[in-house]
Amino acid sequence: MKIGVLKETNDRRVSLTPASIPKLSTQGFEIFVEQDAGSDAGFADARYEEAGAKVMDRTSLFNQASIISSIHPLSSAELAKLQAGTNLIALFEPFNDPEISESLKKQELIGYSMDMIPRTTLAQSMDVLSSMASIAGYQAVLLGAFQLPRYLPMMITAAGSIRPATVLVLGAGVAGLQAIATAKRLGASVEAFDVRQAAKEEVQSLGAKFIEVEGAKDDSDAGGYAVEQSEDFLKRQRAKVQERAAKADIIITTALVRGRKSPILLPASTVEQMKPGSVVVDLAASGGGNCELTQNGKTIQAHGVTIIGNSNLATEMPEVASTLFSNNLVNYLKLFVQEGQWAPDPENEIIKASRIA
């Protein structure tokens, strides 16, 4: 079992960190690491070597490894360079890139997409989406707070009393909850919003206020993922959001519906009403954004409001993000090994769900 770890082309993270290498070695893996793979995340090549990996250039790695791990999938150009039968592990996002499965199969490659791991309790230890969302939620608040020209906490000072800022979190999934927790910590008044019915209790469990909109579709059968809501519902929701958003200093949106365009929760008209200087951090930017004005990967100013569109905030904390990804990957790989041999059980629920080719 020879596993190769690639350097990401457009990301500071790395899919495997030196600390994980011994855990894999003992299971019988041989580990190859591309040069400089971890340097942006703070893991020098030397540390990989110390831990027992072989550092090499990308081409030799392609030639030697039978399993290739990366965070982002390889370009189709590079896929073509691989030997048939190679196992690829990455976040293929088949919902967003429906052809990927076909193109892998065409090249007789085996693809495991870690973002397809079911969101069950059992699979938590390999759930990279959770790990990354958690970081994103935390970073979103720090970023928003730094950009905001105001304080988050209340301050009664000799130069005047400053009321606490209001942070509105739309979408209380993993990222949203972490954002709520972080904003609460910084002393903001936090309100949140979600269509899942369980979300209300979850939001309140962090001491924040839940803003209710009646008539959400039941989603208990959707395996934890959000379902798309009716148009009428969205309309009423938008009205309520508009009302609250006008008063919010920071809005963090996280409502990403996989395989669909993100629902617009903040139309331009709402942004217009916001106080100048306010900040929107849109973590759903990659799906088009929950804010109508969001531009994915960019920070723009509109109507005096700073709108940050970034679905990849985890990469801003490359060290911890890589560590968590790596731990998830190690836990995931454990499923594939039977007595030191690469023997994925095709009936295993997790493997079945995440195998896309």
Place this chain on the structure above:
Amino acid sequence: MKIGVLKETNDRRVSLTPASIPKLSTQGFEIFVEQDAGSDAGFADARYEEAGAKVMDRTSLFNQASIISSIHPLSSAELAKLQAGTNLIALFEPFNDPEISESLKKQELIGYSMDMIPRTTLAQSMDVLSSMASIAGYQAVLLGAFQLPRYLPMMITAAGSIRPATVLVLGAGVAGLQAIATAKRLGASVEAFDVRQAAKEEVQSLGAKFIEVEGAKDDSDAGGYAVEQSEDFLKRQRAKVQERAAKADIIITTALVRGRKSPILLPASTVEQMKPGSVVVDLAASGGGNCELTQNGKTIQAHGVTIIGNSNLATEMPEVASTLFSNNLVNYLKLFVQEGQWAPDPENEIIKASRIA
């Protein structure tokens, strides 16, 4: 009494905000505001006009105003344009620019430097240094936390347990204390350090740990400002800092000694020992920095450590910074008005201390 408010050339703040204008008008002031003076801070010209100020260009303002307020002092070129007898209110920092007093006097200008207001309890309401330092301390933590490739709080997650980050604050003045409070809020382990004897209790009053170095010079007579310490003391201090810094994830330094070069609390050798990815935020950068490697106004990487040298972080929160500055200014101006007339009492302790020409 005609007071003119300038647009800053290199700063997003403004020295007077629209909310303060009525307070001045009722005292008999006429207010002139330079075009676009507050726009970077979120205060459009229209709001000034609504509040009762006249908006005009810089030249007409120079011609009409008898009192000119700004945050940073005017360039000598511009000073030359002013009529003799004009009152200037700004942060002249005479400690750092010892000639300023002479050059103002030469031109027969009257200069009041708000940074020279004594740091007494009575003068708190006009103490801009405190207001700005407080913002800087808060921002320093947000900036450091965002730059840090790790979490600040402890997290036990399915992808591994993350220990809390350690934040070390050197210099527990107003900025330092605010930094301590903010870092504590975010869940970091916070340690701090200062040479003032009262600092220990102050640090502990925020729930942080104080690192003691024995033999600090007594400063109780220095009017609240820090005094320079002996070489031996600094040596021992450096040793202790070195030891703690090696373990810190974020170091925030605030030890600015006015009129002197900032003491070096973090020599290059210490930075070398720090974990890669760690962050130093040096608020004493304008005095040369508490970190040997600090470059004022720049963010650099050294030995894998990010070093941010910025003594002007308050400008990153222009709205609240301007508001606080403006409130301080209004409180300060009250000292100058006797029955609707400009009549500063030369014997007033605060006026006496802050008049530099």
Place this chain on the structure above:
Amino acid sequence: MDLIIEFFQNNLLLIYLLLFTIILGFEVISKVPTVLHTPLMSGANAISGVVIIGAIILVRQAAAEDYFSLGIGCLGIILGMINVVGGFAVTDRMLEMFKKRK
């Protein structure tokens, strides 16, 4: 000595009673919160005015012309009555502030 033994023999139950009364007095008071010290003292004081009963008995049994007994007895009644009435009334006033809000 004999006197004491005799007394003991004759008054065994009385002694039991006194002892138990004392214990009961201790027991009743021992867990009282500090707040109630003064009202309790005041209440106990009013009860100690029970001595008035002796004065009443004295006057009722005094011969109509025994002015000594009558005079002093009536003085006793007046004093005792002040103690009893004033004591309970004052206690009640003190306790007014413990009326429950809500």
Place this chain on the structure above:
Amino acid sequence: MDLIIEFFQNNLLLIYLLLFTIILGFEVISKVPTVLHTPLMSGANAISGVVIIGAIILVRQAAAEDYFSLGIGCLGIILGMINVVGGFAVTDRMLEMFKKRK
């Protein structure tokens, strides 16, 4: 009726004593924490073994050949003794766990 009045007259002090004992019993127990319910019950039970004293008196005064009294009396002593000794011992064992740490 007369019987009762007579009884009352003759036993006034006894009645006081009984009443006060009862109040005392209530008062002593009334503030006990739930934890101590069982040990307290057990302790009270041991004390109720005081009936053994009656058995001892019976046997001591029984004629040496009055085997009926002797036999039943001794049975009473045995039963009472079990109650007393066992009761106190069991109570003590239960209370062991309240030994102070530190």
Place this chain on the structure above:
Amino acid sequence: MLSTILDITYLLSALGFVLGMQRLSSPDTARRGNLLATVAMSVAILATLIYPFENAPNNYLWIILSMIVGGAIGWIAAFRVQMTQMPQMVSIFNGLGGACAVALAMVELVLAGQQGGATYGQMAILLSALLIGGVSFSGSLLAYAKLEGRVKDANITFNGHNIFNLVLLAATLGLAVWLGMQADTVPTGLAIGLMVLSLVYGFSFVAPIGGADMPVVISLLNSFTGLSAAAAGLIYGNQIMLIGGIFVGASGTILTVLMCQAMNRSLLNVLIGSFSSAGGSTQKGQGDQVVKEITYTDMAIQMYYAKRVVFVPGYGLAVAQAQKMCKELDDLLSENNVEVFYGIHPVAGRMPGHMNVLLAEADVPYPKLLDLEEANDKLGDTDLAVIIGANDVVNPSAEDDPGSSIYGMPVLQVWEAKNVVVLKRSMRPGYAGIQNPLFFHTKTKMLFGDAKASLQELVTAVKSL
């Protein structure tokens, strides 16, 4: 002279009983109180033994032998019995005390018959002692058997039992009154009849009462024994028996009431309403598995006297926002040198680090937070694991039920601890929607209710220790 000394000795013994009981009612002094009562009893017995009765045959041999036999049996029984069987033991002891009173009353009745009658007062006293003692005796023995599980309720009760009891009681009392009228002859046969009736009534009285209510019944029977001892005291004109008996009777009664209150029921409800609620208050069945509940005080004691306690918070802690209350409890325990740790499962809560956020807010110091592995290392050597609103993360199915949807997930092995208490509101499952066998584990007790409210109660209970 000598009799005065005896009187004084008895007086002191009586004081010893009262003060002993008083001390028994506070945990700090309880042990000393018991000792005081023991000493008082010994003194009273000794004084009775050596006081020179006029012309008394004394029969010291008989007495000493009986005392040795009885004492030895009591002593051995007391030390053989297991902690969990204490209530049974108390019940037996109590029954024997009652039997002793019965024995005395019978002898005196027989003697009175032989000596040609007694006064009405004497008869009243003798019959009371007989009756009350008899009920106490047989009732206590049945209570013992029930607690030991030797009899099943179904075998000894029948429809209309309560009515039968009333009739039986009326018959017994009637016989007693009628017998009392025969003061001048004192028919022995009828006296024996009364004794039998009282025994039957005692048995029948306890029969329908549910197993969980036994402690209340024992306490009640205990106060009966006290009263019978007092009656016997009147027979012999003995103050110590009288005072001691009355005192036990009074405090036993109030104790009984308190015990009922602690169970949130009335005494009447316990005695009469027992049929309908038999056993219902302590068990919530789930299929044929049984869940055991724990009271606040019992749990408070378990925690307070433990060496190490591990709190396992879960989503329920967050929902209840109980983190500060949890910290308060922690502080209280830590003050008593209990080691308190928090076992944090990686997926506890609804977001990564959920528990960390909450516990940091409550200022729980970081070193007290153990992650999965550290916690599992410590759990084996833990006296009590307190599960606060966690469920899936402490589910043993993850380890031993291959059919479970979480089979294979590492969980907190709380069942390795000596005892487990689970705080939650109901038997509903957690996020994963699966049943948790932990709740039915032999080591586990449940404390139902909102976590914050439960913790608040526990704080109060611990403070009152």
Place this chain on the structure above:
Amino acid sequence: MLSTILDITYLLSALGFVLGMQRLSSPDTARRGNLLATVAMSVAILATLIYPFENAPNNYLWIILSMIVGGAIGWIAAFRVQMTQMPQMVSIFNGLGGACAVALAMVELVLAGQQGGATYGQMAILLSALLIGGVSFSGSLLAYAKLEGRVKDANITFNGHNIFNLVLLAATLGLAVWLGMQADTVPTGLAIGLMVLSLVYGFSFVAPIGGADMPVVISLLNSFTGLSAAAAGLIYGNQIMLIGGIFVGASGTILTVLMCQAMNRSLLNVLIGSFSSAGGSTQKGQGDQVVKEITYTDMAIQMYYAKRVVFVPGYGLAVAQAQKMCKELDDLLSENNVEVFYGIHPVAGRMPGHMNVLLAEADVPYPKLLDLEEANDKLGDTDLAVIIGANDVVNPSAEDDPGSSIYGMPVLQVWEAKNVVVLKRSMRPGYAGIQNPLFFHTKTKMLFGDAKASLQELVTAVKSL
């Protein structure tokens, strides 16, 4: 028959006293307890009035008139007196009770003399009543005068007072014993002498005791009165007097001890060591200005029964890290519908927003935080301002002393509230290094100690209300 009814009435009255006192010892039931005791007393008096003594002249006119006079005086006095003067009033009442006992004893002594002697037992009883009652009477009157401030300690004490007291006591007791020997003659003159001696001793006994210790002394004298009433009860063979008196004697004694404990002193210390500590425990002078301290319980009551309380936190709150304790107190008060606000001065603490950080950590909701102007608006209508480790920010010099270094700074006008309590450790100044006249203000009381510890005590005290 009738006498049995009287006996039963007395018995019930005695029960009423006991149960009344029992109820008096818990805040919830105290008022009802007092009522119960009042009723019991009325019943006892009434029964005594109407019971038909054989051949008694009755003298009802005298009796009723005396009762009306005494009752009216007592009633009026009780309602005229101000709340703060209650202890004085109690002291007077108590003294009068003692005087009543003295009167009875004197009459009986004189009668005994006329009737040719008494038994030793009667003499012992009569003399005890005389002696104890006398001490109680004069002692209580002096205690009253002291509390009213009508006598100065210096005027009535002298060096060696304690020794003088011992000698006086010996003389008094000696005379009493000697008089007791004269049971067959009962010399009236000597009896009067004894009465005078006991009055002198009562006076001299109270004289050296410090003003602050008066409540303890009153309680002690109260138990004396109880004992004298009991003695009088023995004279008349009257059980209600006996039981009531003994009961008051016992509970008064334990109450005295408890009061000493609450002041952290021993009874002996109060009675003997009084010279050295006279007045020292309640006053800390500063120049000629006087600082008043407050006890935890008094403060707890003030807070608990207030409508609005404003907390003013300062740097001391931060140093003590008392924010959570402060929140706990807030919660307790809020539960009782007390409005609680926090007045936050802009420069409180050592950094801008210092108080905000701390109070946010303790989860105090933002709307409860008032800034300077809001707080000053509310303070006028506030029952109690609690200053928690703040100093400069509540310094009235800023408003009224132009020479002060902070003259002109706006401060929190806490002195506008009805009462002010300051929690700090000492009289040391704050950051600005200037003295604070607030501490000497008439409305202000100090509670010295670490803020966290003080708040903890207050929480406990409020909970016990």
